[in-house]
Amino acid sequence: MKFGVVVFPGSNCDSDAFWATSHNAKAESVYLWHKDSEIPSDIDCLILPGGFSYGDYLRAGAIARFSPIMREVINFANNGGYVLGICNGFQILTEAGLLPGTLMKNKSLNFICKYVYLKTENYNTAFSSAIPENKILKIPIAHGEGNYYADNETINELLSDNQIVFKYCTEDGEIDDSANPNGAMLNIAGIINKKGNVMGMMPHPERASECLLGSEDGLYIFNSLIYCLK
Amino acid sequence: MLKHGILDVQGKTVENSLHSIGFESMQNVRIGKYVQLEIHADSIEQANELVKSACEKLIANPIIEDYNIQIEEVK
Numbered sequence: 001m002k003f004g005v006v007v008f009p010g011s012n013c014d015s016d017a018f019w020a021t022s023h024n025a026k027a028e029s030v031y032l033w034h035k036d037s038e039i040p041s042d043i044d045c046l047i048l049p050g051g052f053s054y055g056d057y058l059r060a061g062a063i064a065r066f067s068p069i070m071r072e073v074i075n076f077a078n079n080g081g082y083v084l085g086i087c088n089g090f091q092i093l094t095e096a097g098l099l100p101g102t103l104m105k106n107k108s109l110n111f112i113c114k115y116v117y118l119k120t121e122n123y124n125t126a127f128s129s130a131i132p133e134n135k136i137l138k139i140p141i142a143h144g145e146g147n148y149y150a151d152n153e154t155i156n157e158l159l160s161d162n163q164i165v166f167k168y169c170t171e172d173g174e175i176d177d178s179a180n181p182n183g184a185m186l187n188i189a190g191i192i193n194k195k196g197n198v199m200g201m202m203p204h205p206e207r208a209s210e211c212l213l214g215s216e217d218g219l220y221i222f223n224s225l226i227y228c229l230k
Numbered sequence: 231m232l233k234h235g236i237l238d239v240q241g242k243t244v245e246n247s248l249h250s251i252g253f254e255s256m257q258n259v260r261i262g263k264y265v266q267l268e269i270h271a272d273s274i275e276q277a278n279e280l281v282k283s284a285c286e287k288l289i290a291n292p293i294i295e296d297y298n299i300q301i302e303e304v305k
Binding site for chain 1: 236237239240243288289291293294
C-alpha cells in the first residue's frame with residue numbers, strides 16, 4: 001500500500017500527511033511535486049493535503065486545480081485510483097470537478113482552528129470501513145472556507161447515493177447547528193464521489209494520528225484505505 | 231457576485247457595520263470581485279467569447295457566482 005502526497009506551492013500539511021501515513025499508519029508514502037507530469041504506477045492512493053495552495057488567490061483551490069499534476073490526478077481518479085482530499089485538498093477536488101458542490105467562506109467569516117466531532121454516515125467506503133460502528137471521531141479543523149454548499153439537486157443526489165461520509169456532530173453524536181462550525185449544509189464535513197474512489201473532507205485526519213497530538217481517530221481513515229487496498 | 235439567494239456573510243457584516251455608523255438606509259449589501267484584464271482579440275465578439283470561457287473555467291465559480299462582462303477597446 002503506497003500513498004502519494006501531492007505538494008503544491010503553499011501546501012502546509014504535506015509533511016503531516018506523509019508522517020501520518022508512513023510513520024503512524026505504517027504504509028509506504030512518497031511526495032509528488034505539483035509540476036510532475038506523471039504519477040508513478042505503484043501509487044495506490046493520492047492525498048491532496050491541506051494548506052493554502054497558491055495563497056488561496058481567487059478562491060481556495062482555484063489555481064492549484066490547473067497545476068500540471070492535476071491532469072494526471074483526474075486521469076488517476078477516472079481510472080479508479082483512490083484520491084483523498086483534505087481541507088485545501090477537498091477544495092481543489094471540488095474546483096477540479098472530481099467532487100460536487102463547493103466550499104464557501106465560513107458563516108462566521110472567521111478562520112476556525114479547533115477539534116470537532118464527526119459522525120460517520122457511510123461506513124461502506126474504502127475511506128471509512130475501519131471506523132468502529134457508532135464511533136464519534138475527534139479530529140481538528142483549520143479553515144476559513146469550509147462551508148459546504150451545493151444546489152438542491154446535488155444535495156438530493158448526495159443523500160440518495162449515500163455520498164455523505166462525515167457530518168459534524170456534538171460529542172454525543174447529535175447532528176445540530178451547535179455542532180456545525182462553518183455553516184455547511186446538512187453539517188457536511190466529508191463527501192465521496194459516486195464511484196467511491198474520491199473523498200474530500202475538511203477535518204484533518206493527519207493531525208489526529210498519534211496520541212501526542214491529542215487524538216488518534218484520524219488513523220481510522222488511513223487504516224481503512226490500507227485494509228481495503230493492500 | 232454571489233448568486234441571488236446565496237447568503238453573503240461578508241456583505242451582511244459590512245451592512246451591519248454601515249447601520250452602526252448611521253447608514254441605516256442601506257440594505258442588501260452584496261460583495262463581489264472585480265477582475266480587469268487586457269486581451270488580444272480580432273473583434274469585440276471574440277473577446278467576449280474568450281472572457282466568457284475564462285470565467286466559466288477559472289475566474290468565476292459558476293456553482294455560486296454570477297458574472298457579467300464589460301469590454302472596452304483599448305486605443
